[in-house]
Structure formats: structure tokens, C-alpha cells
Amino acid sequence: MLTDSDYSAIRLTLELAGLTTALLLVIGTPIAWWLARTRCWWKAPVSAVVTLPLVLPPTVLGFYLLVAMGPNGFLGQFSHALGLGNLPFTFPGLVFASVLYSMPFVVQPLQNAFNAIGDRPLEVAATLRASPLDTFFSVVVPLARPGFITAAILSFAHTVGEFGVVLMIGGNIEGKTRVVSVQIYNHVEAMEYAEAHWLAGGMLAFSFLVLLAVNFFNPQGKRVSP
């Protein structure tokens, strides 16, 4: 059945997806809020950049990340200046790449949820002298709850399903960068089909349950985008 190396890959994948989701909720919320409220002309370009990972092949993202995070790339020089060293082949490097990769899956549902709230509740809160921050946490967050849940589930699931980017910058190191999708790939390549089936079947069941959960939290089929 599952080997130690499989379990290590599962643990690593859950850590990566959990940390990425937590970071994305922190980073993605202000971005989504800004996108939902602003009338600034560069809303469109910012929105396009945030959505890019949705349409770019992971090979493009992986290739540019490998070059940019390398010792001669601008991200590599930045991480060296911060004393973090090289990011490719490390867990922090994977987290950074996953945050970029899963960003649209957090920003879009949140933005939709914020849009759906509209101006009215905010105006009411303002007349009751609530500060903007207070309004956000006492009015917006509870109203946008389904959006947050959808964003968290989709970001977690999408990071679990990440493959191409990890393959290109991970280096296949057990316990550090060898996630489940890469482990399945290794099994298939090594013609270990029985082992591949166990993990791949698990992944299939997991993905089905996740989508079921998203629909459960959005019974009318609202806000399931993207």
C-alpha cells in the first residue's frame, strides 16, 4: 500500500496547502477588497495580473520562477539580500510559488462576495459611527463568509493539485519538495503502477469531496467561480 515516502509526500502536501491558504487569506483579502471597491483605472491591469496564473501553463510560471529565483534573477538577488539564500529546491520557495499559483482562487471568490454586499450595509455602519476597520470585521467578513470558505477550500485544493510548477522548481527532495502529485508522477515513470493507483485514487476522492464541499457551502451555486 502506501510507503513511508508516500506518507511523507502527503504530510508535505498538506503543510504546503495549509500554509499557502493561510498566507493567501491574509494577502488576498485586501487585494480583493481593493478590487471590489476601487474605481481607479488600474483596477483592470491589477485584476488581470492576479488572474494570470489561472490561464498561464504551469510550465511558463515554473520556468520564469526558476530563472527569476535563480542566483542571477531579480527575486534570487532579493532573497539573497534578505539572507534567505536560494529559493528553488526549498520549502519556502514552494510556498512562494504556490501563493502566486493559487492567488486567483482566493481573490476571485472574495471579490465576488465583497461585490455582492454592495454599498448599503457599509453606509448603515458608517451612520452608526463604525470605523472602516470595525465595519470590515463586524459587517463585511460575516456577510462574505461563504466567499471566505469557498476561497479557502479552493486555494487548499488547488495547491494540493499543483504539479507543473513544483516539478520545475522543486528538485524532488523527499520531505522538502516532493509533494503527492510529483510522487504519483515518479511512481508512474518508474512503472510502479500499484503504488501510483493508491495515491492517484486518493487524490481523486479528495478532489471530489472538496468540490462537493464547495457546493455544500454555496447551495444556490452562487460564487463558485472561478
Place this chain on the structure above:
Amino acid sequence: MKQIQLFAPLLALTCAFSAYADEVSVAVAANFTTPMKTIAADFEKDTGHKAILAFGSTGKFYAQIKNGAPFQMLLAADDETPARLEKEGATVAGSRFTYAIGALVLWSAKPGFVDDKGAVLAKGDFEHLALANPKLAPYGAAAMETIAKMGLTDKLQARIVQGENIGQAYQFAATGNAELGFVALSQVMKDGKIGSGSAWIVPAAMHAPIRQDAAILANGKGNAAAEALMKYLRSAKATALIKSYGYTVE
């Protein structure tokens, strides 16, 4: 009128040519990409047959062939996969032969970084050493064997990063993300010498020979182009080209 007379035999020749010309779809190991492109172009020019190439890892090709992929010929990166396919009846029996024996090289994109004895490995003045996954790629297995023979397995284990094939191991080293990489000599050889950076060509005695076998697959039985290409790979012209990329041939 005279012109037409002149052209007529030529025209007839072309027709005759196309009547015999065949197509063969070939699965080619990633490390043999560059030489094979040239060989296929020459092959088409010299014989009129056309070779359609797909490049990838041998393990992936195995899975695809077993599941009905329309390849008629396989140029593998090892000798085990073609032997296994033969045993399973997926090749034309007796067609298998060694088209190239690969050479391993320790390479760095930095000029002057690798010495001609590979002592840089023991010195340990680097963070990452890239190699192909030893479980999947014969060049990766040869790299691990070399490291073991130098007694450096324990010392280097934590610095090894694996590419899923030899092409990716090269990519890690070429972008500088790994200071050193064990790659195929064919990848860094240009016009008969090391193209850029610095390299140590690992002596053949350091690891089991990387025998790369070719075979006609069951799909290609009776395909004239496949038979012609197998013969062409053994021609003086093709073997000279294969050697110029650092391979040896039998």
C-alpha cells in the same frame, strides 16, 4: 519542349520515390534529442522516408506504448526498457540493438568551477548538485554510482536535487540554481568540445555503461521506414554524428 523532356525523368523519379517513401513515428529519449534531429533530417534527405520524432523520458514512453501509443520505433535511454518490451511481446523480436553508449559529465555553467578530476565534489564548495532521478533515468543512476565510488554519498546526499529527466537536471545547472550538475555529455557538447562553462568527463570505469537500445515496436512491423531508420542509425554517417556528441558506439 526540351525542358519538359529534361524534367520528365526527374518527375518519374519523384513519383517512384514517393511510392516507396514511408513514415515512421519514433519515441526518442530526451538525451538524444539534438543528435536525432540532425539524423532524422539527413535520413529524410538520403532515403526519402520521413521520421516523426517525439522526445521524452523512457519511463513515460513505456507507459504510453503499453497503452497503445502509435509509436513504431523506440530509441530508449537504457537497455532495460527495450528488453522488457521485447519480453512482453511489444517489439519486433530481434530488432533490438545498442545505438549509442552514453557518457556522463559533471558540469557547471561557471567557467573554471569544475576541475578535470572532479575534485570539486569532495571540496564541497557548492549548495546544490543536480542530477536526473536515479530511479527513472540511467544517467541519474550512473551519477549516484560515481558518487558512491568516490565515497561521497553521505556527504553529498543533502545537496542533491533531482530533475525528472536529464533535460531538467541540465536546466537546473544551466540556470545556476544548482552550481553543479551530472548531465549527459551530449547536452554540453558542441562541435566536438564542451560548449560553455566547465566540465569533468566522468571516466567510463566509474559506473556501469549507459547502453541506449533501439527497437522496432509491434506497431512498426513491416514498416519500411522503420527498418530503413534502424539500418541508417548504424551507417557510417550516423555513427560519426552520434560520436561527435560524445557517445560511443559498438
